[in-house]
Amino acid sequence: MLRGPRSVRVTRRYWWGEIGNGVCTPAPADDGAALERLAALETPVDRWVPARWEDAVACGAVADRAAYLARLHRLASRLAAIRVAEAFRSPDIELAQMVRALDGLDEAINLLTERAVEWYSTQDPGFTRKFSTLPSRKLVPLLAARAKGPLRPLLAEIQSLAEGRAALARDVTRAADRVMPNSSALVGGLVAARLLAAAGSLDALARLPGSGLQVLGARTALFSHIRSGTPPPKHGLIFQHRRVHGAPMAVRGRVARALAARLAIAARIDRYRGETDPSFIEAANARIDEVLT
Amino acid sequence: MIWRDGTLVSPGQGGVYGERMRGGYRVWDPRRSKLAALAHLDPAFDLEAGLRVLYLGAANGTTVSHVADYAEVVYAVEFAPRPMQDLLAVARRRPNIIPILADANRPEQYAHLLEPVELLVQDVAQPHQAAIAVRNRPFLVPGGRLILMLKVRSIEQGRPLEEVGAEAMAALEVGGYAVESSRPLLPYHRDHLAILATRRN
Numbered sequence: 001m002l003r004g005p006r007s008v009r010v011t012r013r014y015w016w017g018e019i020g021n022g023v024c025t026p027a028p029a030d031d032g033a034a035l036e037r038l039a040a041l042e043t044p045v046d047r048w049v050p051a052r053w054e055d056a057v058a059c060g061a062v063a064d065r066a067a068y069l070a071r072l073h074r075l076a077s078r079l080a081a082i083r084v085a086e087a088f089r090s091p092d093i094e095l096a097q098m099v100r101a102l103d104g105l106d107e108a109i110n111l112l113t114e115r116a117v118e119w120y121s122t123q124d125p126g127f128t129r130k131f132s133t134l135p136s137r138k139l140v141p142l143l144a145a146r147a148k149g150p151l152r153p154l155l156a157e158i159q160s161l162a163e164g165r166a167a168l169a170r171d172v173t174r175a176a177d178r179v180m181p182n183s184s185a186l187v188g189g190l191v192a193a194r195l196l197a198a199a200g201s202l203d204a205l206a207r208l209p210g211s212g213l214q215v216l217g218a219r220t221a222l223f224s225h226i227r228s229g230t231p232p233p234k235h236g237l238i239f240q241h242r243r244v245h246g247a248p249m250a251v252r253g254r255v256a257r258a259l260a261a262r263l264a265i266a267a268r269i270d271r272y273r274g275e276t277d278p279s280f281i282e283a284a285n286a287r288i289d290e291v292l293t
Numbered sequence: 294m295i296w297r298d299g300t301l302v303s304p305g306q307g308g309v310y311g312e313r314m315r316g317g318y319r320v321w322d323p324r325r326s327k328l329a330a331l332a333h334l335d336p337a338f339d340l341e342a343g344l345r346v347l348y349l350g351a352a353n354g355t356t357v358s359h360v361a362d363y364a365e366v367v368y369a370v371e372f373a374p375r376p377m378q379d380l381l382a383v384a385r386r387r388p389n390i391i392p393i394l395a396d397a398n399r400p401e402q403y404a405h406l407l408e409p410v411e412l413l414v415q416d417v418a419q420p421h422q423a424a425i426a427v428r429n430r431p432f433l434v435p436g437g438r439l440i441l442m443l444k445v446r447s448i449e450q451g452r453p454l455e456e457v458g459a460e461a462m463a464a465l466e467v468g469g470y471a472v473e474s475s476r477p478l479l480p481y482h483r484d485h486l487a488i489l490a491t492r493r494n
Contacts, residue, residue, distance in 0.1 A: 014405045043404040045431050050409045069366055069389065076391045076406060077384055080377055083394040087374040226450045 013041055014051050015072060016061040026061035031075065038079055092202035095175045099193040102172055105165045112158050113140060119151050137162055180205075181276040182266035186259065186284060187241040194237050195263070206271035213267070214238065214260035238263070247292055258291045294332055294340050294363070301329050305362035309383055310355050319362065323481045326356040327416060327442045330481035335474070338489075340364075345410040347432050349397040349425065350417035352376045354383035354390070360414065361387045368407055372396045372417075397425050400432070409434045416442040423461040427468030433492040439470055442478075443486040458486040469493050 011020030015038055017027045027034045053068040062068045087093070113136045120143050121127045134142075140162070144155035169190065176189030180202060183192040198216045199205035208216070215222050217236030225232040235256035239245050247255045262284035269277050295302050295318060302318035313320040323330040332338050344364045351357045351369035353376045361367045369384070370393045371377050377394050384390040395402040397417055413433050415426055426441050433439065445457045454477060462472045470490040478485040 038405075041405045042401050045400045045404050045428065048400075048404045048431055050407075050431070053408055069391075072391055072406070073384070073388050076393055077381060080392045080394040081381055084374040084377050084381070087394075223450065 010047065012049050012051070013043060014056070015041070015075060016056040016068070017059050019051075019055075019059070024055075024059040026056075026059050031078070034075060035078055035082075038075060039082070090202075091175070091179050092196060095172070095179050095193055096197040096201065098168065098172050098175060099190070099197045102165065102168050102190075103194070105161060105168065109158060109161050109165060110136075112154070112161070116140070116143065116151065116155055116158060119154075120147055123148055123151065180267065180270040182269045182281060183263055185276065185281045186263055186266050186288075187238060191237060191240045194240070195267075198237060202267070202271050206267045208264060208267070210257070210261035210264040213263050214256055235260075243288060243292065251291060254291050255288065258288050262288065294338075301332055303359040303362035305358070306386060309358045309386075310353070319359065321359045326359065327478055327482055327485060327487065328356050328360065328414065328440070330478045331440070331442075331476075331487045333481070334476060334478065335487075340412075344412050345408065346412045346414060347407065347410040347429065349413070349415040349429060351380055351392070352416075353379040356416070357390060358383050358387060361390050364412075365389060366391065368393060368403075368410065370395055370397055370403060397429065400429055404432075407432050409437075411437045413437065413439045414442075415439070416444075418444050418447040420448055422448065423464035423468065426465060426470070430469055430492060435492055435494045437492045439465075439488075439490040439492065441465070441488040441490065443475075443488055444484070445486060446484045454484060454486055458488070461486075462488060462490075465490055 011018050015027065017025055019025075027037055053062075053065055056062050056068055057064060062071055117129070117136070117139070124146065129139075140155055140158050144152065144159060147155055172193050173184075173189035176184045176193040176196075180192050180196065183195070186192075187195075195213065195216055196202060196205050199208060205213075215233050215236045216238075218233035219236075221230070221233035224230045234253035235244055238256055238259055241259065244252060244256050244259060265280070266284065269280065295304065297315050297318060300315060301321040301323070302315055303321050305319055307314045307319050309319075312322065321329040321332075323333045328340075332340070340360070340363050342363050346360055346364045346367045348357055348360060348367050348369045351371040354369065357367055357369045357380065366389045368391045369380060371380055372395065374394065377392065380390075380392050384392045391406065393403045393406055397415070398419065398421075410432055411434055413426070413429060415422065415429070417425060419425060422441065422443055426439055441461075443458060443461055445454045448457050448461070458475055462475060465472055465488070469492065471493050472488060472490045475486055475488045478487055
């Protein structure tokens with residue numbers, strides 16, 4: 001049979017072995033070695049020549065169809081498990097989980113505090129929060145000292161949750177400074193970490209355009225805009241940064257846009273260089289402040 | 294496919310995701326699975342036993358587990374690590390599921406694991422779904438079937454389903470498929486179009 005020069009030169013690689021120059025070499029019989037070989041394989045599809053399981057048998061890689069499927073199942077499962085573990089090992093995944101837990105804690109603490117204050121007001125009929133400027137994190141210890149019965153342990157529980165929350169917030173900021181130093185320098189560790197969690201990973205964040213970053217976390221408003229033409233959102237999560245929520249209404253959108261554009265660059269430096277770039281941060285901050293004034 | 298008193302079922306060990314059992318068979322709920330919805334809506338649709346299947350967008354293995362009850366082997370491709378953990382647990386009890394953590398956009402990541410298949414099922418939330426089906430066409434035997442669960446809202450917001458669907462079908466035709474039918478999956482799934490096609494030579 002005539003063969004094109006290319007089919008002679010190209011080695012066809014499959015999970016069970018490879019065929020080059022008409023010679024077939026089975027993959028290592030040891031699973032560990034076979035896995036290592038498999039993990040490194042890449043086959044462009046335009047050059048993919050389908051192999052049948054009979055080829056693997058003819059090659060001496062497996063005995064029959066059942067053995068073919070059994071070994072493939074074993075190797076593919078282990079490879080997938082390794083890849084899952086690799087995907088979860090990167091520090092940005094942990095950071096995203098931390099900040100989600102932090103937001104969950106906030107929600108729980110607020111909910112429980114509201115309930116506990118309501119409860120306390122039945123124990124102390126004169127109690128009211130009208131005209132009181134006391135934030136609830138100071139209110140709870142006060143109430144804990146005066147509450148009676150089963151309300152006491154609940155208030156103590158809220159306090160310990162609040163302590164845990166404060167510790168976690170410090171951890172988030174510290175981790176964000178390490179994982180995404182440039183983004184954190186622009187908007188602070190907490191907001192940077194929330195953006196990361198909303199995008200899913202540092203990889204996904206670094207691929208977002210500035211316009212996407214600007215409205216990250218404003219999904220409802222964004223889709224309402226796309227579907228029914230309501231005004232587009234000016235900002236999503238980055239509203240939590242003081243230079244956005246502190247800006248005068250008239251320039252808030254401009255500030256958000258300028259900040260988001262710099263954040264997009266910062267996220268890419270974080271992802272692909274992984275170290276602080278002081279001159280970039282200085283220039284970016286200067287540009288944002290310039291919009292503000 | 295196997296029906297018991299008007300209920301679609303599949304033969305296999307239960308308890309994969311809390312599905313109900315009926316007469317020793319696993320109930321395949323059209324509200325949870327687009328493929329089951331298609332079987333309910335299209336009287337001509339059949340999933341023959343003993344097929345070799347490539348399933349793109351395997352997710353947690355809910356539908357994949359049912360397909361595996363019928364098929365000889367299912368090559369289950371999923372990109373996200375979190376659902377892959379669940380899929381791996383499903384594959385542990387179903388040796389004919391081959392789990393693959395890879396991007397369906399990049400078949401070069403998993404081509405060497407595959408053999409030619411008779412059925413390609415695609416259910417991925419991506420903007421270029423027709424292109425993905427075309428890119429994975431080499432894995433289908435000539436005349437092999439494609440079931441594309443087109444997620445219309447992953448392609449474009451705010452345009453009618455028919456328009457987006459027509460564009461996708463045109464892209465499939467150009468890419469070497471012969472489109473046979475398409476139908477929305479209402480009332481079971483909103484904004485989904487089930488496209489059936491075969492690989493042209």
